[in-house]
Amino acid sequence: xxxYSSLKSxxxxxxxxxxxxxxxxxxxxxxxxxxxxxxxxxxxTENYAPLSPVWTWKVPERYIVHEAYLxxxxxxxxxxxxxxxxxxxxxxxxxxxxxxxxELAPHLxxxxxxxxxxxxxxxxxxxxxxFCLSKNIFDRLSRDKKYHAxxxxxxxxxxxxxxxxAVGVIHPEGGANPKAGEFIIQxxxxxxxxxxxxxxxxxxxxxxxxxxxxxxxPAGSMSVRFWFGPETIGTVAYLANNEGLIPNLRGGxxxxxxxxxxxxxxxxxxxxxxxxxxxxxxxxxxQNKEFREGEFAQVAPNDERIINGPGVNVPCISLSRFxxxxxxTSDDDLDVLHEDLLLNAVDVAEEIVRMYASNYIPTRTxxxxxxxxxxGLWVDWRENWDLNRAIExxxxxxxxxxxxxxxxxQVGLDYWTVREYVEKFRAKGFVKAVPIPSEADVE
Numbered sequence: 001x002x003x004y005s006s007l008k009s010x011x012x013x014x015x016x017x018x019x020x021x022x023x024x025x026x027x028x029x030x031x032x033x034x035x036x037x038x039x040x041x042x043x044x045t046e047n048y049a050p051l052s053p054v055w056t057w058k059v060p061e062r063y064i065v066h067e068a069y070l071x072x073x074x075x076x077x078x079x080x081x082x083x084x085x086x087x088x089x090x091x092x093x094x095x096x097x098x099x100x101x102x103e104l105a106p107h108l109x110x111x112x113x114x115x116x117x118x119x120x121x122x123x124x125x126x127x128x129x130x131f132c133l134s135k136n137i138f139d140r141l142s143r144d145k146k147y148h149a150x151x152x153x154x155x156x157x158x159x160x161x162x163x164x165x166a167v168g169v170i171h172p173e174g175g176a177n178p179k180a181g182e183f184i185i186q187x188x189x190x191x192x193x194x195x196x197x198x199x200x201x202x203x204x205x206x207x208x209x210x211x212x213x214x215x216x217x218p219a220g221s222m223s224v225r226f227w228f229g230p231e232t233i234g235t236v237a238y239l240a241n242n243e244g245l246i247p248n249l250r251g252g253x254x255x256x257x258x259x260x261x262x263x264x265x266x267x268x269x270x271x272x273x274x275x276x277x278x279x280x281x282x283x284x285x286x287q288n289k290e291f292r293e294g295e296f297a298q299v300a301p302n303d304e305r306i307i308n309g310p311g312v313n314v315p316c317i318s319l320s321r322f323x324x325x326x327x328x329t330s331d332d333d334l335d336v337l338h339e340d341l342l343l344n345a346v347d348v349a350e351e352i353v354r355m356y357a358s359n360y361i362p363t364r365t366x367x368x369x370x371x372x373x374x375x376g377l378w379v380d381w382r383e384n385w386d387l388n389r390a391i392e393x394x395x396x397x398x399x400x401x402x403x404x405x406x407x408x409x410q411v412g413l414d415y416w417t418v419r420e421y422v423e424k425f426r427a428k429g430f431v432k433a434v435p436i437p438s439e440a441d442v443e
Contacts (some may be wrong), residue, residue: 007203018085022062022163038213041168049159054240061155073146090122092129110135117329165229172217184252190230201255222357235303252316258345259337262321265292267299269315361434364398
């Protein structure tokens with residue numbers, strides 16, 4: 001596990017790689033991520049054969065670009081892929097033609113609001129070809145000249161070298177607890193030359209994995225699965241090839257655009273008032289004076305649409321600082337990111353995971369009021385007045401209907417204070433820990 005000076009320094013290593021859905025540079029990105037992931041995560045990659053069916057989708061071909069450029073008929077190079085992968089529309093078809101301006105112009109893309117920037121565009125499924133350039137360069141191009149357009153690309157269907165995703169799992173103290181299930185963290189790797197979208201989420205995920213490896217969750221908690229891959233099709237392919245995992249998932253977070261100057265936004269689950277929503281709101285309000293929140297898939301729609309979508313429906317929130325002006329342009333570079341804001345997003349995500357994954361439903365095994373002082377469960381009011389006054393209320397909640405977080409919320413005490421106290425009852429055999437049920441169990 002490599003050390004690093006900052007999250008931005010990790011991102012700089014893969015920022016300008018041509019990270020399309022399936023490509024050699026995507027594989028290099030996974031190698032870079034893996035070099036920073038903790039050894040205890042058992043980080044691995046999975047390969048899916050191109051054009052293989054995954055639910056209602058198909059795995060895309062591996063995209064290989066040998067060279068791509070646009071030049072005038074007298075040889076002046078206008079744009080060149082080797083200088084920036086954004087210069088061609090991702091998954092552009094091959095072309096080698098001399099074109100008039102009228103033939104070329106429909107295949108050029110620029111951004112009116114950012115005249116110096118190169119836009120990022122893609123044609124993953126409705127295949128065409130095109131070049132991206134700044135508006136200023138577009139305006140300077142002669143309408144009277146002819147242009148030589150060259151995109152030397154290929155779409156490989158080699159089943160041994162298809163689309164890949166990467167996964168690591170961090171277990172709690174004492175190892176996995178199958179009854180508790182897993183919590184999944186996700187971010188996208190498929191946005192070339194985009195720092196905030198979503199290299200920021202990737203490096204936040206790495207930092208979170210390292211923290212959970214260094215300080216594991218309490219014994220009996222959920223395991224935490226870290227997922228890295230291409231947007232939408234990556235999650236579809238992963239779940240289609242691992243359907244047995246779905247009933248084991250208890251919740252998730254998608255981390256996206258976490259480093260720009262904007263307030264942190266909570267995008268709620270599809271359930272809208274799930275335990276995960278309540279814990280997330282509690283944590284963000286405690287750590288951030290200002291924050292925003294919105295409905296499912298309405299702030300920054302991402303792969304929660306699959307994780308929390310039809311046929312899967314695992315409660316999944318997202319944390320982001322979307323929107324921001326540089327979105328989907330070459331201006332989305334390291335200057336957009338602020339290290340303190342990246343770390344703030346990790347702090348929030350970490351506390352949400354720690355609370356949600358360690359939470360459970362304490363269910364009594366006793367009758368009548370417990371003889372507190374006889375079992376070392378009495379709390380001296382001179383040492384902790386608030387907890388002393390809440391003991392009776394806490395014991396009344398051990399009926400198998402309330403989680404530890406619910407109880408803490410209802411008695412107005414800190415989650416960790418209440419959990420530590422409830423754990424003493426469990427150690428004496430007075431309560432059993434019932435795991436948070438999956439949505440399938442609830443239904």
